[in-house]
Amino acid sequence: MEKTWNIKESGDDEKIEHLSNVLNIDRFLSNLLVQRGVETFDEAKAFFRPDFEHLHDPFLMKDMDKAIDRLDTAVENKEKVFVYGDYDVDGTTSVALVFSFLRPFFDNIQFYIPNRYEEGYGISYKGIDHFAEENCSLVIALDCGIKAVEKIEYAKEKGIDFIICDHHTPGDVLPAAAACLDPKRKDCNYPDENLSGCGVGFKFIQAYCKRHKLDYHKVYEYLDLVAVSIASDIVPIVGENRVLAYYGLQKLNTNPCIGLKHIIKVSGMQGREIGISDIVFKIGPRINAAGRIDSGGDAVDLLIAENEEMAGSMSIDIDKCNDTRKGFDRDITQQALDLISSNEKLKNKKTTVLFEPEWHKGVIGIVASRLTEYYYRPTVILTESKGLATGSARSVEGFDLYKAIDHCSDLLENFGGHMYAAGLTLKIENIPEFQRRFEAFVEKNITPDQLIPQIDVDEEIGLRDINEKFFRILKQFRPFGPGNLKPVFVTKRVFDYGTSKKVGKDQDHLKVELIEEKSGSIKQGIGFSMGPDLDNLQTGNPFDVCYTIEENVYNGRSTIQMMLKDMKFPYAEGN
Missing domain, CATH: 3.10.310.30 (Diaminopimelate Epimerase; Chain A, domain 1)
Known part of the structure; x- marks a missing residue:
């Protein structure tokens, strides 16, 4: 399918020149920074070196004082508490985070994940009835609840308080909860409204630590869960989310919780660096599969696991759910395509x-x-x-x-x-x-x-501009995500070096070696599902390529390669 390439305008020339000088980097990289709103040395330092000091005071969030007051009362009175969240990745990581943190403070704390097919999203009447039967007096709802006005009223009639930790846009009327934490509240002046549901849960336990002068490292040990929620819920990875994702990825790569460690293992990612895309395509789908095929509670059980053997067994079960999900996905997608094509x-x-x-x-x-x-x-x-x-x-x-x-x-x-x-x-x-x-x-x-599918292109560069220093600095733009997407480049008038070929089990992918007309620079690349374009490459005419730049690690050796997104063949013979 033909795609349109939208090449972004270059940033302000003076700002680009200034950054190039103070950071000692080339103009292409400086332009990428300016496009992302990074214009000064201090802004670049904050961008490249996220720091816990950049996190905001959690008590800037409206109702945070009320939330901690109500939690303190529950701890003091030894109340029975439920932690409630949706069955998707953001919901289950939120529940795992808050439940794991609060577990030492309560003799009687449980979690509850609604059934996808019987209860649907959000707070459910069935859940509230269950809490009442269990003599629960406080529910901490995560990643949901900000619009559950009638249901929270129903819970109050049964003597159940709610602390709501949500990140969705509220309605005109807020629920009559003990506290409604939501940075998107119109009357909330919290500096960053882009938190995930798990991010709001993180601010909640961060506030508890601050109130009681607990070591913040008790909170930071859950940042791997926060990073998984940020990536899977596709929230902007800027501002506070950038800090949380940056350190969450460090935790995920060095010392993940037992549950995530075993998900990484069954995903086949042991021994290599895990990034945002790995969460999106490998970790997140496995956590989601539990709620899609069986029960989202199984995902929480795994994420809060403290026993290696049990976690190993549960991760295998969730991986089987994911295989089942992929089978349904593949079969139904093919059935749908067949319906249309016929x-x-x-x-x-x-x-x-x-x-x-x-x-x-x-x-x-x-x-x-x-x-x-x-x-x-x-x-x-x-x-x-x-x-x-x-x-x-x-x-x-x-x-x-x-x-x-x-x-x-x-x-x-x-x-x-x-x-x-x-x-x-x-x-x-x-x-x-x-x-x-x-x-x-x-x-x-x-x-x-x-x-017509659109590809947003950051800038046009030459193959000669892609070198070790360029890529080393480009890697420091990570973590990539909404608000800081992986840069997309275009290089015009390249030729097949003569070694490009189809690869893959079905010969549907394309492995290329391209040479630039102007400089003679040669670069390798891969184009998934682009095998049919091989004939166009081999005509001897120049063509344009659109790509991201990736690191290819094979047999312990690292090389730079292009990840092709599209190719255009606008040049007639001899042009």
């Missing part, structure tokens, strides 16, 4: 809306994402649950999916989400009309450019 009418639409009652509810969000990538158009994947059609929706860059679904709201039982992702439920008999109206709205409102 129907010309479906192929030519501006949207994808598919319903199959037997599809597994736990993976339809993943399938929606995969189909959006493949056909690059707003996508809704539906399955049957409790007599209704329920599903997940995903969008393309720049198109407001939530607005399109809201346009059909009279056909829906409920829906929620944001611009790029949503969940919805409707009666099965309403699906054809929803398909028609959703398609009509998208066709009318989407632009042709929004139906």
Whole structure:
């Protein structure tokens, strides 16, 4: 599929020149810094050397004093406490962090993860009834609860207080909880509103340490969990999150908790450096798989494990859940692609809306994402649950999916989400009309450019500019993520050196060796799923490449290689 390359404007020339001089780095790297809002020596020092001193005072968060007061009362009165969180990665890491920290302070503390299929996201009435039966008087809710106004009122009637630690946008009315910690509250002046749910939980226990003058290292030992939540929940890795992710990755690579150590082992990542992308593609999916296939509580059990043998056994079980999840994902994705490819009418639409009652509810969000990538158009994947059609929706860059679904709201039982992702439920008999109206709205409102995949390119450089010093400094831009994405480069007019070839079991990947026309510099690279482009490379004409720069470690030897994202062949013979 043809992609559009959007090359960013270069930063302010004077600022680039200044950084190049004071940091002794080339202009390409200085430009990357300026693009990221780093313009002075002190800002560069904070960027390249994150420090715990850059963390904000947790008591700047609205209601933090109330939260610690209520927790102190619970400790003093030896109350029964439950730690509650959702079944996804952010929820389960949040619960593991707060439960593990508070466990020594309570004789009677438990955790609770709602069942994905019976209770859904967030605070559940079933959970509250369970707490009441257990004579629980305090629930600490993590990564959820900020909109649970009626449910918190229901809990109060049963004598149960809530401390809410959330990072989602609140509604107009806050729940009547003992405390509502959420940096996105309109009346909260906390300096950083981009924390993950686990990050808010971290600030909560950090505040407890500060109140009681405990060693902060008691909190820092849980930063591996915070890093996993930051990466998996795709929050901006800037500001406080950059500090937390930076040190969390250090902990993950040197001394992870027992549970994460065994997840790393079953993921096949022992002995190599783990980065944000490894969390996103290896660790996070395994934690998520427990809630998708079985129970999110299993993930928490593993993350709080104190016994090596038990953790080893649990990690194998979760890895099996992930294999099952991948099987569902692969099979349903292929079924969906087959449905579209065999129907010309479906192929030519501006949207994808598919319903199959037997599809597994736990993976339809993943399938929606995969189909959006493949056909690059707003996508809704539906399955049957409790007599209704329920599903997940995903969008393309720049198109407001939530607005399109809201346009059909009279056909829906409920829906929620944001611009790029949503969940919805409707009666099965309403699906054809929803398909028609959703398609009509998208066709009318989407632009042709929004139906073409976009690649944002940081800058154009030459192959000759990629050397050991350049890459050594580029690595210090890590951790990469939203707000500080891995830099994407373009180099124009390169040639195949004559050694490029197809690789992989199915010969669908491309291993290249490219030479730059102007300098004669040669660089190697890999392009996944780009095998069909080999013929275009071998015409003898120049072409342009779009890529990131990676480290390839093989047999203990490290080399720099390009990770190809796209190629263009705009030059006719002789041009």
